[in-house]
Amino acid sequence: MKICIVTHKIRKGDGQGRVNYEIAMELIRRGHQLTLLASEVAPELAESISVDWVPIIVHKYPTEFIRNLVFAQKSARWLRDHRGELDIVKLNGAITGVNSDVNAVHFVHNSWWRSPVHISQEHRDLYGLYQWLYTGINSYWEKQAFRKSKVVVAVSTKVAEELINIGVDPRKIRVIANGVDLEEFTPGSIEREELGLPKNVTLAMFAGDIRISRKNLDTVLQALVKVPDLHLAVVGETKNSPYPKMVEKLQLGQRVHFLGYRRDMPLLQKAADFFVFPSRYEPFGLVVIEAMASGLPVITSKSTGAADLVTPACGIVLADCNDINSLAQSLELLKSDYQLRQKMGRAARAIAEQYSWKIMAQNYLDLFTEVIQNAQHSSYPYLSSSPRSMAVPCRTASPN
Structure with a gap:
C-alpha cells in the first residue's frame, strides 16, 4: 500500500505525533510505502528508504492559527497534485482541506468550545477571546473535514459520542484506542x-x-x-x-x-x-x-x-x-x-x-486494508462493523 499521513508532527514526545509515529513504524516494518506531510518528523523516519517526507515549513509564522492555516493550504495543494498516486490518505481533524480516507480524531473542538472549563471561561481578556475564536473556527473546519472522510476514527467512546453529537454519521465511526509502550512503562520500584x-x-x-x-x-x-x-x-x-x-x-x-x-x-x-x-x-x-x-x-x-x-x-x-x-x-x-x-x-x-502500540497500529493497518477493499468491490460508502477496533472494557462507578 501507498499511504499518506498528514499531521504536524510525527515523533515521540508528542501525543498525536506519537500515535502517527507508531503507525508509520509498523507500516514500514510491513513493507508499505509512506508519504509524510508534516513539519516535524523523527530522524529514523525521515532517513528510511520507505518514507518520502514532504516538509511543510510553517515555523516562521507568528501564531498557531496562522501556522495551521498555512499548513492546511500547502498540504492541500500537494495532495491535489498527487492524490492519484496514493492508496490511503490519513488525516487528523481539520488539518487540511482535501478529502480523506481516514480521519483520526484525538480532540473534538466543538465539545471543547462548549466546555465550562474552556480557556475563555478562565481568561476574560484578549487571550481568552483569541482562544474562543480559535476553537470556534476549528470546530467549523472539523465538521467539514469529518463530512469529507470515508471513515472517522475516535480514540475513545467519549470522542465517538461527541462526533455523533456534531452530526457525524455513526456508521462512519470506528473506535481505536491509543496505545502504550509496554517496554518503556513497566511495573517496578525506585528509591x-x-x-x-x-x-x-x-x-x-x-x-x-x-x-x-x-x-x-x-x-x-x-x-x-x-x-x-x-x-x-x-x-x-x-x-x-x-x-x-x-x-x-x-x-x-x-x-x-x-x-x-x-x-x-x-x-x-x-x-x-x-x-x-x-x-x-x-x-x-x-x-x-x-x-x-x-x-x-x-x-x-x-x-x-x-x-x-x-x-x-x-x-x-x-x-x-x-x-x-x-x-x-x-x-x-x-x-x-x-x-x-x-x-x-x-x-x-x-x-x-x-493496548500496545503494535496492536493499535495493527488496528489501523486492518482499517486501511478494509477501506481499499471496500473501494474496489463496493460503491457503498460505509464499512462493516469491526468488533476488534470497537471493543473496549466497561467502566466502573466510584464507591458510594
Missing part, C-alpha cells in the same frame, strides 16, 4: 530519595498541565485534605500555575510534592503507589494507560476518554469529576489497602498489555 520524595508513606501521583483547571488538580487537592497521611507527587510545569499557592492555603505543603515538568515518566511512575487523574475534559489521556502499564491502580473520571480501559479490577472511575467526597473516598480506599493496590496494579498491567 524515592533519588527524586526528593519521602519513603515509607503512601504516595499518589498526578501528571498533567497544571497551569489550567482542565486537568482538575484543584479537586484532587481539596480531596487530599480529607485523607490524612496520603502524599501526592505532582508532575507538571509550575510556572504560572495557581496550585503551589493553593497547596499553601490548604496547608498541604508537607504532603504535596511538585516535581515540575519531566520527561522521565516511566521512572517516576515506579515511585508511586497509585495514579489519580480525574480530568474535567480529556478525549483520551495517555497518562492513564501509561500508569496502568506501570502496574498502578488508577482513579480517573467519566469525562476522561481512557476511562474506557478502566475496569473495577484495576481502578475507579468517578461519575462526577468534581465530587470531592467521592474522590476522597477513593483515595482513602487505595491509601489504606496495600493488598488491594497490589491486586489492582496487576490487573491494570494485564489490561494495558491489550
